[in-house]
Amino acid sequence: MSVPGQQGSPGQPKPRATTRIPAGEWQPIGIADLEPAAWKALRDTGNVALVAGPGAGKTEFLAQRAAYFLQTGICPWPQRILAISFKKDAAANLGRRVASRVPEHAGRFVSMTFDAFTKSLVDRFATALPADWQMSDGYEIRLETKAEVRQFLNDLAFSAPASLSRQLGFQSGRFIPDVVGGWHLPESIPTDDEVDAVTYAVREWWRACYLRPGMAKVEFVMLNRLAELLVRAVPKLKRALRMTYPMVFVDEFQDTTSAQFSFLTSVFGGETAVTAVGDSKQRIMGFAGALPEALQRFTNAFDATSYALAWNFRSSDALVELQHVIASRLEPTTVRATSKATAEDGHEPAALWTFSSSGREATFIADWIARDIAASDRTPADFALIARQTIKDFEPQFRVRLAAHGIRVRNDDARLGKMTLQDLLKSETARLLLGLLRLANEPHGLTTVWRDVSATMERVHGATDDDRARHRVGENLADVTAQLRTWLRAHPPATASAADTVTQVIGLLDGSALRRYVKSAAPGEDFDIALGAFEARLKTASAGTAEWGDVLDEFEGANAVVLLTAHRSKGLEYHTVFFLGIHARQWWAYQHDPREGTSAFFVGLSRAAHRLIFTTDGTERTGPIGDLFTMLTEAGVPEIDHG
Template identity: 80%
Template sequence: MSVPTQSGRANPPTAPATTLISAQKWRPIGISDLEPAAWEALRDTGNVAVVAGPGAGKTEFLAQRAAYLLQTGICPWPQRILAISFKKDAAANLGRRVASRVPEHADRFASMTFDAFTKSLVDRFAAALPADWRISDGYDIRYTTDSEVSQFLNDVAFSAPPALSGKLGFQARRFVPDTVGGWQLPESLPTEDKGDAVSYAVREWWRARYLRTGTAEVDFVMLNRLAELLVRAVPKLRRALRMTYPMVFVDEFQDTTSAQFSFLTSVFGSETTVTAVGDSKQRIMGWAGALPEALQRFTDAFNATSYALAWNFRSSDALVELQHVIASKLDPTTVRATSKATAEVGHEPAVLWTFSNSDQEATFIADWIARDIAASDRTPSDFALIARQTIKDYEPLFRARLAAHGIRVRNDDARFGKMPLQDLLKSETARLLLSLLRLANEPHGLAKVWRDVAATMERVHGATEDNRAQRRVSEELAELTTQLRTWLRAHPPTATSAAEAINQVVSLLDGAALRRYVKSAVPGEDLDIVLGAFEARLETAINGATEWGHVLDDFEGADAVVLLTAHRSKGLEYHTVFFLGIHAKQWWAYGSDRREGKSTFFVGLSRAAHRLIFTTDRSDRTGPIGDLFTMLAEAGVPEVHRE
């Protein structure tokens, strides 16, 4: 982002030589066509709210809209498009999709998470915060537990002024996302209390964690509030942001929190074109503060035009019908999607299997998957095992039963160091390290991996627009892989630790350049955390392996049956989905928020493209959990008892 000069204008470099396409002649890139509603939304140059259900191709729509705005000059050079997602993998996926569609404009499309964007603003411009909010000893990111929040609220209630007695009854679980996140930081801290319980409690929270002696402790809700204050208090910075990013995309808008919505309206509420994409039926982050009816709030606040995408490119017609039954329970006005997927014949699209115990369940499913793979061209990665929560309870049994057939399991929820495996595998830094090891271990046949690594190293060394620098990076990469190959041959995994392997890779790279690149260009990614997680994962892969190729395959788990929670499955798709544990032990919290429970159910089942198999036991189906079985029965899902 370029901060304007005193004249109010940045000093841009020379514009690249690109040919603009007229809006009338522009056509989608990489796909044959868009559905009518997508065309209308894409061509709308105002604020737009796009309702996109499961399989609607929202990532592709955003990529095509970006291509349209960049190639037609509606977003003129050197201005950029900012795309905000809620998950790192979604941000990375969208960035890669745009780069593949319009590589000549890839540097003008910034795709990152909401948390990464707000954190980057605080890190870069903290010195411009109002005096009452500047700190001198830096900060650490630390999340508080519900018990810690409860203790804080008890302490605050005990020490509060008499006028606030009995008014501080905040719920610990909601205090940070709703109360702290919904409070706009004043430029100057008031010196007197005026009987406002919210202001008093939140100010005490900031004093206890941020405005204190020593290193401050913050979470991303607090960083969001600091970023909003920063932009509000520094008009020059707000102008620079709007000049740099005249167009903003926000993905998964139904998960927007009070703090994020406030930030969005404060920073981009005028002079900016905002495209929000989401689906209220997939709102599963209410526990984290997601606003009810966020898309409608956006439409009202931004005077946006709403469009609903009606095509489903993922699921067969029978599964679309099932999804519609569940969707109608969440929104009675929802319109049935039109399946654009090619249906397969020869199997039941949806079924409920009942088992007497978990061991029988794992054994039967493992045998079934093995037979299905043997009789088809499917691979283990075509299958997903999804559960509501406590996914770790399923891992030992399924890992053992599938291993008997030579099939691996990858638990995307497993934590390595401070990162879930899913986040580690999506990390740009981790992909770079893994790819370097692959290039060193397999010198031939990895042309795409070579191109991806070369492109990343060009960005690390700032050589993306310098032909001589690019050649130098290519030569250095060839030398690096040669040295690393020699080292790997001399250090088999049977006699090498993960720490030694990582230290060797990093020593051959320009560590300082890599650290600078990660800090500036990969917002929200902490190099030390990634390296720690990478080492922990590599250590498990090395254990018992005799060849580096096997180690890297096990690390990545690309050809494995995936085990993950419904929350982590969002945005993904698989040929066959096993939705495990439709019973009260997995869905114990369903009765406390049936709306969000149904949304979670909807998200999990809509990951399937062709086959969806629910599993349950013989436990009691009365009480709130009965809702799920009623919906399955209404959708015509047959039940089969497996003995």
């Protein structure tokens, strides 16, 4: 039975035979050393729970642990390591990190999101679902709004049997992640005389969305439940998964939901060596169903050994001290991390700036960034503008003020159809198309881009381990870029529509092979959605731009000041961070869940490596958000009024 990522899938290379390194002789690759706790955790071949705070280098740790297992033969060929992340970019980053450390084993490291993995199981094995759960006409992914869920629950209360109606007081915001996600699908749908209130409500939800005539409507939580049922109902599939993946890594474990935890336990509990990495202080997905104390639950359920990383490779010592003040609010017993970053002289590490208006704030900060860039070797990409949630409130003024200095802004939360810009830029589809356009526009000096595009095309055509096939792919790539170059020169951005440009690029490729590759390499990525988002971004980037090189620069926004929410900043780092809007308008939800709000505050501020500047106005500082100002005072953050 072929499982997701197993040998034989389209685009998956067959690993070359390599020499094993004795475990006692293995050394880290690409880095000088690991901290003592990391060495102990890395060599532990059982279940491991690793606490890794901001800047601890968890991605590097997982890459080194993968290299250790693969190079020593602890994970022998043809078995693989499965790495599960919660964000597409985190999954992609970890996959690339492993490929750079052990390229000869890259094909045996499968990195994807939780949703992508469970979706791939349903897509490939749906016909093996029990009869009661067979789909009549496929499915579409649709995320129900709170209003739609609330309407369903209201209707349910009126139509339910009298004996159950009083017990159906579910919260609309918690119903899908907690109630639907916490319910194991039985092989047979329960009858009316077998149901309690929870079973009745969830059964009716499945009937309304999934067990309906025509195409089913599902959320990722429902795909998770279907995947768990599949593995439970088809023992051969569970055995195949465990044989293929004797080791599983799960990143950001503090964000694990009830459904994901039960899936992990059901599929990989007992025989698989599972490594869970997380930090409860960064639990910011409670609204989406993240379990409280998820790492502790994992430790108990999997009888895992716990380790804690103590080094911080990102932030200067002064910022680590500030982070510790906030961390202690979340976990009073937390141990202060040790900064391993080299501090820069001449910086005030942290400050709170007060402004009388949003216009004054944007103007002052834009001028300040421009002066700092001019006086240093820093680039716009070294600066981040982070806010709690409503990024769109800040973008217009900052875009105009920074543009006056010739500095771009990239809003990572910008919507492009059904994708955000951040997700688009990390997608396999966009990376390939953008790379092809880069090579066509600038035929010389892009060695890294050529290598990346060539490697992708080799995987698309299954040519990774066939030298003659690789040569043919290289020749074809040269021909494709030459044809595309001719087209671009004849169609400058002012006359070429984004739709025509995308059609031209896709027309030069094997569309069927590309679709198969994307489905295999990035199971959570919808090729058509990504293609539509790519076209939308290209259209925006082309507006008023005369040269294709400038269009592509604008598309990527690589050398731009990034604007993003605290949630989307997770896992990223910048030289200087402006944490905008420390006031009630941005933090209105803080009073509903102060702990999660404090975690979001902690995540956002811990992105800074050398400088951290909070901004606020003259509005009320009492009430729930007064805690934020109290913490800054306790950390000794000075306040400066900039008028």
